[in-house]
Amino acid sequence: MVGTMSSDDTQQQAVGLLQQLGLKEYEAKCFVALSRLPKGTAKQISDIADTPRTRVYDAIRVLEAKGLVEIQHSSPQQFRAVSLDEATETLRQQYESRVDELSAMLEDIEPVELEEETTAHEVWGLSSAGSIAARTSKLIGEAAGEVVLVVGSDGVVTDALIESLNEATERGISVLVGTVSEDIREQLQSRVTDINVFVSELKWLHESENSESDDNVTIERILLVDRDTILLSSLDPSTAEEHAVFGRGFDNGLVVLTRRLMASGLLSSQDPGWN
Amino acid sequence: MVGTMSSDDTQQQAVGLLQQLGLKEYEAKCFVALSRLPKGTAKQISDIADTPRTRVYDAIRVLEAKGLVEIQHSSPQQFRAVSLDEATETLRQQYESRVDELSAMLEDIEPVELEEETTAHEVWGLSSAGSIAARTSKLIGEAAGEVVLVVGSDGVVTDALIESLNEATERGISVLVGTVSEDIREQLQSRVTDINVFVSELKWLHESENSESDDNVTIERILLVDRDTILLSSLDPSTAEEHAVFGRGFDNGLVVLTRRLMASGLLSSQDPGWN
DNA sequence: TAACAGATTCACTCAGTTAATCACACAAGG
DNA sequence: CCTTGTGTGATTAACTGAGTGAATCTGTTA
Numbered sequence: 114m115v116g117t118m119s120s121d122d123t124q125q126q127a128v129g130l131l132q133q134l135g136l137k138e139y140e141a142k143c144f145v146a147l148s149r150l151p152k153g154t155a156k157q158i159s160d161i162a163d164t165p166r167t168r169v170y171d172a173i174r175v176l177e178a179k180g181l182v183e184i185q186h187s188s189p190q191q192f193r194a195v196s197l198d199e200a201t202e203t204l205r206q207q208y209e210s211r212v213d214e215l216s217a218m219l220e221d222i223e224p225v226e227l228e229e230e231t232t233a234h235e236v237w238g239l240s241s242a243g244s245i246a247a248r249t250s251k252l253i254g255e256a257a258g259e260v261v262l263v264v265g266s267d268g269v270v271t272d273a274l275i276e277s278l279n280e281a282t283e284r285g286i287s288v289l290v291g292t293v294s295e296d297i298r299e300q301l302q303s304r305v306t307d308i309n310v311f312v313s314e315l316k317w318l319h320e321s322e323n324s325e326s327d328d329n330v331t332i333e334r335i336l337l338v339d340r341d342t343i344l345l346s347s348l349d350p351s352t353a354e355e356h357a358v359f360g361r362g363f364d365n366g367l368v369v370l371t372r373r374l375m376a377s378g379l380l381s382s383q384d385p386g387w388n
Numbered sequence: 389m390v391g392t393m394s395s396d397d398t399q400q401q402a403v404g405l406l407q408q409l410g411l412k413e414y415e416a417k418c419f420v421a422l423s424r425l426p427k428g429t430a431k432q433i434s435d436i437a438d439t440p441r442t443r444v445y446d447a448i449r450v451l452e453a454k455g456l457v458e459i460q461h462s463s464p465q466q467f468r469a470v471s472l473d474e475a476t477e478t479l480r481q482q483y484e485s486r487v488d489e490l491s492a493m494l495e496d497i498e499p500v501e502l503e504e505e506t507t508a509h510e511v512w513g514l515s516s517a518g519s520i521a522a523r524t525s526k527l528i529g530e531a532a533g534e535v536v537l538v539v540g541s542d543g544v545v546t547d548a549l550i551e552s553l554n555e556a557t558e559r560g561i562s563v564l565v566g567t568v569s570e571d572i573r574e575q576l577q578s579r580v581t582d583i584n585v586f587v588s589e590l591k592w593l594h595e596s597e598n599s600e601s602d603d604n605v606t607i608e609r610i611l612l613v614d615r616d617t618i619l620l621s622s623l624d625p626s627t628a629e630e631h632a633v634f635g636r637g638f639d640n641g642l643v644v645l646t647r648r649l650m651a652s653g654l655l656s657s658q659d660p661g662w663n
Numbered sequence: 664t665a666a667c668a669g670a671t672t673c674a675c676t677c678a679g680t681t682a683a684t685c686a687c688a689c690a691a692g693g
Numbered sequence: 694c695c696t697t698g699t700g701t702g703a704t705t706a707a708c709t710g711a712g713t714g715a716a717t718c719t720g721t722t723a
Contacts, residue, residue: 123493130489179516183514185512188671188720195514203518207518212483214405219423221398247478354453413681
């Protein structure tokens with residue numbers, strides 16, 4: 114049913130998004146309603162937005178304070194939403210400034226006792242596709258000599274990733290990428306210079322894991338940097354979430370395992386029978 | 389007391405910002421605490437963050453799902469915040485994608501009944517410095533022939549404004565700007581080509597408004613575009629908020645008033661005795 | 664002017680969420 | 694075996710927001 118969505122559904126989703134962006138339900142509903150009218154009174158908004166008319170005023174007041182709505186102080190009052198461009202720009206700027214402010218503060222605070230031991234042998238878990246992607250780029254950017262990457266789906270191949278890879282090859286880093294499909298292989302080969310991409314036949318990685326146990330989670334990325342840092346993420350089909358483990362240290366168990374794996378994969382790739 | 393802030397205050401503010409960015413109090417506190425440590429256990433976090441230890445686990449779980457924290461599944465569990473860069477980047481991207489998605493949806497929805505009458509004689513009010521600035525730029529960008537602007541403080545002179553003005557002069561628009569200080573005048577004259585900037589002696593605009601009534605609000609901007617559109621904003625000293633009125637239509641009362649005002653100001657500016 | 668209708672504000676109830684505390688199961692070490 | 698500390702879950706209290714109706718204000722009409 115993707116692609117076919119009732120206007121009502123879309124509206125509901127927009128309300129949800131607005132709420133995630135910090136608005137209350139009434140505020141979100143009123144704004145969406147106002148976005149559909151050149152201008153409107155409390156009554157009109159109340160009808161369209163399906164909110165108690167008596168609360169429209171509160172909601173609009175908040176929206177006005179946030180710079181999303183303008184008010185005509187007549188009787189009855191008229192309201193109208195600022196243009197879509199202005200609204201998104203306003204929201205964006207508010208958020209940017211908050212993040213910047215926060216960033217500055219945290220930089221100020223950070224200095225506390227820091228007695229660091231060797232981080233070796235540790236394995237950390239992290240979630241959220243966004244932050245895993247960010248970590249991927251960061252690690253590629255920090256590579257000293259070699260990057261080995263296996264991409265499990267085309268969702269991994271973002272502009273940011275391409276950029277990271279190009280930046281790495283320019284630094285003289287050896288970049289070797291394995292993919293699951295010819296499509297992805299071609300795309301990477303053409304967009305990244307001096308890269309070595311091959312289509313992997315690692316069926317045992319992507320096909321149903323034998324029979325029992327794992328409810329067929331799929332490997333999304335494997336990243337091995339300088340043979341001592343590993344990022345491995347998988348896609349949980351039930352929740353559609355991406356989870357990753359991250360390890361560092363040449364003799365970290367996970368790193369060793371993956372290194373062996375990659376080594377065997379690399380050898381196989383030279384093998385004619387390997388495709 | 390600005391500039392001198394206890395680490396504790398800063399921490400509290402950071403927590404507040406994080407909450408505005410969508411985190412709960414515990415989540416925010418834990419993240420700030422973790423930002424001060426290379427890594428930490430639930431107990432350490434609980435001590436620093438001043439949150440019940442038994443609730444740290446929940447909070448961290450949420451943070452991990454949002455991509456802000458990574459977890460080492462040992463005993464005891466160890467937690468650590470992703471780097472500041474990664475964190476802000478993650479937050480930024482989440483927000484960006486939401487705004488983009490929202491933008492797309494609202495564009496889809498907007499078409500509802502639109503029977504527009506003449507918008508003349510209406511005066512609209514809007515708040516939020518950010519959105520007033522956005523509106524200012526938008527109006528300058530839409531100018532057909534003439535822009536008259538009075539800036540009441542240097543807070544108005546942003547890069548975005550400079551850009552709008554330059555873009556306007558390049559289109560052949562006549563741009564005339566009045567300022568309150570020689571500083572601002574020089575800055576504008578140097579950064580915008582083909583602009584006419586003068587220092588206004590409009591004391592009656594900026595000085596205490598006579599005696600009673602207004603608790604000395606100050607005029608922040610006056611923008612008159614093509615002699616038929618006006619944006620006038622003032623700064624409320626008690627709340628430090630900027631409020632604006634916006635009117636369109638050649639015979640709109642507010643527009644007429646301002647046009648007369650500007651006209652007299654412009655004439656005076658030619659007058660040697662006017663400074 | 665009096666009465667009226669709609670517009671607007673305010674105060675209140677109810678429900679869901681979150682903060683805060685507690686009780687308990689579990690593991691490691693003495 | 695007891696002690697210490699970790700981790701999970703249940704419970705209560707405080708708060709926030711949704712929803713509703715009464716009170717106030719406005720302009721209009723009889």
